[in-house]
Amino acid sequence: MTIDTIDINTIIHNYRPEKRFTLAILQDIQNKFNFIPKEAIFIISDYLKVPASDIYSMATFYKALSLKPKGRHIIKVCNGTACHIRGSNTLINELTDLLNIKPGETTADGLFSVEIVNCLGACALAPVMVVDDKYFGAMTKDKVIEVINEYKEAVENGK
Amino acid sequence: MASRKILVCCGTGCLANNSFDIYTRFLEKLKDTNTEVIPEIKATGCNGLCEKGPVVKILPDEISYFKVKAKDVDEIVSKTILKGEIIDRLLYFDTNSKKKIVSHKDASFYKHQHKIALRNIGEIDPKNIEDYKERNGFEALRKVLFEMTPDEVITEVEKSGLRGRGGAGFPTGSKWRTCSKYDNYPKYVVCNGDEGDPGAFMDRSIMEGDPNTVIEGMIICGYAINSNRGFLYIRDEYQLARENMQTAINNARKHGFLGKNILGSGFDFDLEIVRGGGAFVCGESSALMASIEGNVGEPRAKYIRSVEKGLWDKPTVLNNVETWANIPPIILNGAQWFKQIGTEKNSGTKVFSLVGKVKNTGLVEIPMGTTLRELVFDIGGGIIKDRPFKAAQTGGPSGGCIPAEYLDISLDFDNLSRIGSMMGSGGVIVMDDTTCMVELARYYMEFLSEESCGKCTTCREGINTMLNILNRITLGQGREEDIDLLISLSETIKDASLCGLGKTAPNPVMTTLKYFRDEYMEHIVDKRCPAGVCKNLTSYSIDPDTCIGCSACARKCPVNAIEGELKKPHVIHKDKCIKCGTCFTVCPSGAVKIGGGLIESYNK
Ligand SMILES: Cc1cc2nc3c(=O)[nH]c(=O)nc-3n(C[C@H](O)[C@H](O)[C@H](O)COP(=O)(O)O)c2cc1C
Numbered sequence: 001m002t003i004d005t006i007d008i009n010t011i012i013h014n015y016r017p018e019k020r021f022t023l024a025i026l027q028d029i030q031n032k033f034n035f036i037p038k039e040a041i042f043i044i045s046d047y048l049k050v051p052a053s054d055i056y057s058m059a060t061f062y063k064a065l066s067l068k069p070k071g072r073h074i075i076k077v078c079n080g081t082a083c084h085i086r087g088s089n090t091l092i093n094e095l096t097d098l099l100n101i102k103p104g105e106t107t108a109d110g111l112f113s114v115e116i117v118n119c120l121g122a123c124a125l126a127p128v129m130v131v132d133d134k135y136f137g138a139m140t141k142d143k144v145i146e147v148i149n150e151y152k153e154a155v156e157n158g159k
Numbered sequence: 160m161a162s163r164k165i166l167v168c169c170g171t172g173c174l175a176n177n178s179f180d181i182y183t184r185f186l187e188k189l190k191d192t193n194t195e196v197i198p199e200i201k202a203t204g205c206n207g208l209c210e211k212g213p214v215v216k217i218l219p220d221e222i223s224y225f226k227v228k229a230k231d232v233d234e235i236v237s238k239t240i241l242k243g244e245i246i247d248r249l250l251y252f253d254t255n256s257k258k259k260i261v262s263h264k265d266a267s268f269y270k271h272q273h274k275i276a277l278r279n280i281g282e283i284d285p286k287n288i289e290d291y292k293e294r295n296g297f298e299a300l301r302k303v304l305f306e307m308t309p310d311e312v313i314t315e316v317e318k319s320g321l322r323g324r325g326g327a328g329f330p331t332g333s334k335w336r337t338c339s340k341y342d343n344y345p346k347y348v349v350c351n352g353d354e355g356d357p358g359a360f361m362d363r364s365i366m367e368g369d370p371n372t373v374i375e376g377m378i379i380c381g382y383a384i385n386s387n388r389g390f391l392y393i394r395d396e397y398q399l400a401r402e403n404m405q406t407a408i409n410n411a412r413k414h415g416f417l418g419k420n421i422l423g424s425g426f427d428f429d430l431e432i433v434r435g436g437g438a439f440v441c442g443e444s445s446a447l448m449a450s451i452e453g454n455v456g457e458p459r460a461k462y463i464r465s466v467e468k469g470l471w472d473k474p475t476v477l478n479n480v481e482t483w484a485n486i487p488p489i490i491l492n493g494a495q496w497f498k499q500i501g502t503e504k505n506s507g508t509k510v511f512s513l514v515g516k517v518k519n520t521g522l523v524e525i526p527m528g529t530t531l532r533e534l535v536f537d538i539g540g541g542i543i544k545d546r547p548f549k550a551a552q553t554g555g556p557s558g559g560c561i562p563a564e565y566l567d568i569s570l571d572f573d574n575l576s577r578i579g580s581m582m583g584s585g586g587v588i589v590m591d592d593t594t595c596m597v598e599l600a601r602y603y604m605e606f607l608s609e610e611s612c613g614k615c616t617t618c619r620e621g622i623n624t625m626l627n628i629l630n631r632i633t634l635g636q637g638r639e640e641d642i643d644l645l646i647s648l649s650e651t652i653k654d655a656s657l658c659g660l661g662k663t664a665p666n667p668v669m670t671t672l673k674y675f676r677d678e679y680m681e682h683i684v685d686k687r688c689p690a691g692v693c694k695n696l697t698s699y700s701i702d703p704d705t706c707i708g709c710s711a712c713a714r715k716c717p718v719n720a721i722e723g724e725l726k727k728p729h730v731i732h733k734d735k736c737i738k739c740g741t742c743f744t745v746c747p748s749g750a751v752k753i754g755g756g757l758i759e760s761y762n763k
């Protein structure tokens with residue numbers, strides 16, 4: 001993948017060059033590219049006058065950021081306590097089988113990433129799964145299959 | 160008749176069940192409906208009973224519909240709106256009284272509640288500042304700016320006895336008092352909206368459903384401690400909360416409640432949202448401030464107090480979302496009013512998120528001192544499928560479990576600490592006999608080992624070691640000396656870790672060991688998980704005397720491990736069985752037994 005440094009520069013110039021905007025800039029970059037490209041770390045470092053090593057440690061510390069590219073659709077399975085005791089493990093196993101990847105990984109075709117997260121704040125609907133920004137409550141194994149197929153079909157039909 | 164209102168719940172829970180489609184369908188439908196007065200349609204915040212959502216309320220008739228679908232809208236308009244008829248099918252069925260209920264206010268889930276922090280949620284459109292103003296919004300701000308000195312404001316908060324709702328229960332007034340004494344400017348006001356406790360979502364609901372109350376509370380504090388700038392640190396996952404909060408801030412600026420010279424009083428105050436980065440430890444106050452400054456969110460030692468040296472080393476007041484939401488009503492109604500709610504040392508109410516194996520899951524606000532039994536049974540409607548109550552976890556990963564013998568404990572900060580748990584943010588996770596307490600402790604250790612920032616060795620390595628031990632116990636490789644090992648590790652981690660995360664991390668293990676030691680021993684000695692959760696320690700069999708031979712289990716078994724002729728007892732082939740528990744769940748007659756029949760199956 002080629003990284004457009006123009007995009008990176010546009011993003012960082014939405015913010016004044018103050019250290020406190022480091023996280024916000026990194027999050028915008030994550031949103032744009034689905035990961036934090038190496039180039040971005042140095043460009044931010046230059047702009048904010050913050051050592052690249054500091055930016056790197058932020059990128060590895062915060063869960064919202066990732067140094068590896070993520071898939072086009074990000075599936076988050078909640079394993080917060082409410083979901084855990086209502087059987088979120090079943091969903092995780094089903095996804096692992098279905099997509100042939102482990103949590104934290106991305107499918108070879110770059111379509112899906114699976115993540116396990118702690119509480120999505122919709123505990124009353126446990127177990128909960130979120131694809132990109134869409135919430136799915138009271139999930140079952142069968143519903144997981146349904147949802148994945150829906151997204152696969154949407155992609156096949158060109159979006 | 161007063162003008163009609165249709166309130167469609169658009170909190171995260173209901174949105175997940177497509178409530179926005181309901182809202183737009185109402186808009187469309189009513190546009191081309193012939194009524195004299197077109198009702199007002201509002202998208203509100205969360206009504207609390209998310210599991211029965213989407214919720215639609217019709218005022219002033221006080222008709223509440225649950226589990227509404229977009230296709231029900233036409234009928235609601237033609238029957239209820241135009242003819243005043245009630246649609247029976249959409250009414251709430253109260254499991255306690257076994258009756259259908261027209262107004263949600265009569266449901267046992269709502270009847271016992273006392274709403275202060277949640278007073279506006281579900282009643283107003285959070286993005287419309289006029290809705291908030293109609294319900295006394297910004298009146299408290301007006302009162303402090305024009306009728307009270309900063310000192311009087313602080314005294315009022317002190318007298319109310321309000322204690323921080325974010326976990327530790329520190330008196331809010333005295334925090335403000337100390338901060339007000341430092342003459343080191345600029346000072347800051349911070350809202351902790353990081354809500355990391357898995358199973359708690361009250362802060363989310365407040366930020367989404369009534370953002371203005373948080374803003375008002377923060378401006379009042381700014382006036383009291385002489386600060387002109389505030390930050391709202393909102394969890395990364397809470398997109399809707401951020402959006403609604405931003406809209407509310409923009410509107411408040413337009414109306415002169417934020418910015419320079421607020422309402423002509425000469426006082427300036429403004430707010431900014433900071434988006435969290437997705438780390439549990441950033442909910443800890445000093446880590447949160449480090450994160451706002453643009454650093455890695457690691458806590459610092461507690462002897463430096465943030466009221467003196469907080470954000471950018473300046474005096475800072477940091478409070479939780481729910482704490483902020485309590486400020487405007489306290490100022491408006493007075494400390495005395497607040498003090499008479501709740502108990503002596505724990506005044507006011509607390510919002511709990513009631514989740515897990517309970518019938519009515521959702522958000523409830525009750526006076527401090529309400530018993531756990533009232534919460535779980537009267538409000539929560541009891542345990543799903545009427546199974547036995549086993550325990551409730553409060554305080555999240557820092558808290559502990561409360562066994563059935565303490566069901567009558569009255570819930571407040573002090574009582575919960577006394578029995579080894581804590582209030583935390585107010586998450587209450589209800590567990591029945593199919594929850595394994597050892598696995599629960601293991602789960603929390605896994606959570607904490609991932610979330611430890613790694614600064615302290617005891618926390619980083621200690622929690623991990625505890626996790627390894629618990630892993631092996633749940634896998635059936637536990638040793639008898641493991642119990643002592645867990646206890647001694649717990650003590651070290653508690654004593655030698657820096658921040659609250661490490662200091663409280665052993666609580667889930669300590670309390671499960673204290674109240675459910677037998678269950679640990681069963682895992683270690685008998686190699687049996689009585690709840691049927693730890694797969695290595697579980698086996699399923701069918702009791703031939705109870706089996707009715709319906710074949711439901713055989714049809715559902717994913718690996719075809721069950722055999723039997725129709726109407727004759729079935730058998731599970733243990734070598735094929737993957738212990739998924741499907742047969743146990745689907746059996747209508749309770750014939751599937753776990754691990755040699757330690758737990759009887761319930762046939763509901
Ligand atoms: C590991 C850890 C996580 C915390 N997470 C939160 C949180 O998500 N929200 C919160 O309000 N307080 C959290 N707290 C408590 C805060 O440190 C702080 O005590 C609280 O926000 C103060 O506000 P209050 O006095 O209004 O409760 C956490 C504490 C620790 C040690």
Ligand code: SF4
Nearest residue numbers: 612614615618658661
């Ligand atoms: S106790 Fe744990 S989370 Fe807290 S500062 Fe130490 S290592 Fe970090």
Ligand code: FES
Nearest residue numbers: 078080083120123
């Ligand atoms: S525990 Fe899963 S949404 Fe809260």
